Amino acid sequence: MSLYDDAVLVLKGYADQPELRDVYLEHLAEHEDGMYKPCTAGHLTSSALVIDPTRGQVLLTLHRKLNMWLQMGGHCEPGDPTVEAAALREATEESGIAGLSLLPGGPVRLDRHPIPAPCHWHLDVQYAALAPAGAAAEISDESLDLRWFAYDEVAAVADTSVVRLLEGTLRRL
Numbered sequence: 657m658s659l660y661d662d663a664v665l666v667l668k669g670y671a672d673q674p675e676l677r678d679v680y681l682e683h684l685a686e687h688e689d690g691m692y693k694p695c696t697a698g699h700l701t702s703s704a705l706v707i708d709p710t711r712g713q714v715l716l717t718l719h720r721k722l723n724m725w726l727q728m729g730g731h732c733e734p735g736d737p738t739v740e741a742a743a744l745r746e747a748t749e750e751s752g753i754a755g756l757s758l759l760p761g762g763p764v765r766l767d768r769h770p771i772p773a774p775c776h777w778h779l780d781v782q783y784a785a786l787a788p789a790g791a792a793a794e795i796s797d798e799s800l801d802l803r804w805f806a807y808d809e810v811a812a813v814a815d816t817s818v819v820r821l822l823e824g825t826l827r828r829l
Contacts, residue, residue: 660684660691662738663700666762666781676766680779690779693731698777702739703729704747704758704785705821706793709829714810714822715793717750718801725805725814727821729780730798739763743783751787751802752794759784764824767817784825 657665667680680700689695705727706715716725728750729743736742740758747756765782795802807826811819 659732659734659736659738659742660688663691663781666739670763670766673766676768679768680766680781683777683779691732692734693775696775698775698779699731700739701729701731701778701780702736702742702746702783703727703780704743704756704783705764705818705825706747706751706753706756706785706787707822707825708787708789708791708804710789711804712807713804714807715751715753715787715802715804716810716814716818717796717799718803720798720800723800725803725818727782727818728785729782739781740783743781744785747783747785750796750798752796753787753791755788755791756785759786759825759828761828764828765821767821769817782821784821784828 667677670677684690687695691700719726728747730746732742763781764784767780771778793802810822
């Protein structure tokens with residue numbers, strides 16, 4: 657099965673946010689290359705909010721280009737077998753934490769946001785990743801900073817999308 661086929665199956669099985677889910681499915685139906693960065697009409701991205709439930713904390717990255725506190729994530733790559741694998745790869749690369757595991761149950765949320773040209777939209781499939789006990793994060797080249805925040809601190813530093821992702825994640829725990 658291709659990454660494209662996996663994305664279609666994941667989205668068809670995602671029951672929440674039906675209108676936005678349908679936008680994602682329509683995008684994929686119209687763009688065979690809609691999984692990848694070269695698709696200038698927009699493309700799927702995959703992300704994961706790294707959390708440590710034992711400490712009641714979430715790990716956010718200060719994004720180098722956007723200068724915003726965000727969850728770990730980015731573009732799907734041809735070597736990614738699934739959208740879920742892309743989220744786990746991105747979270748591991750950007751957090752420096754080995755042994756992350758995705759929260760069961762598939763995506764937590766979808767988030768569509770505009771980005772500067774030449775592409776117009778990121779269609780983000782958002783997961784949650786559980787950090788192993790005592791995990792130490794290591795900053796990557798893609799970040800200006802990497803920091804653990806208490807759940808109740810997130811709304812003060814991050815945008816609404818991250819806050820909603822955290823809320824959805826906490827409902828699943």
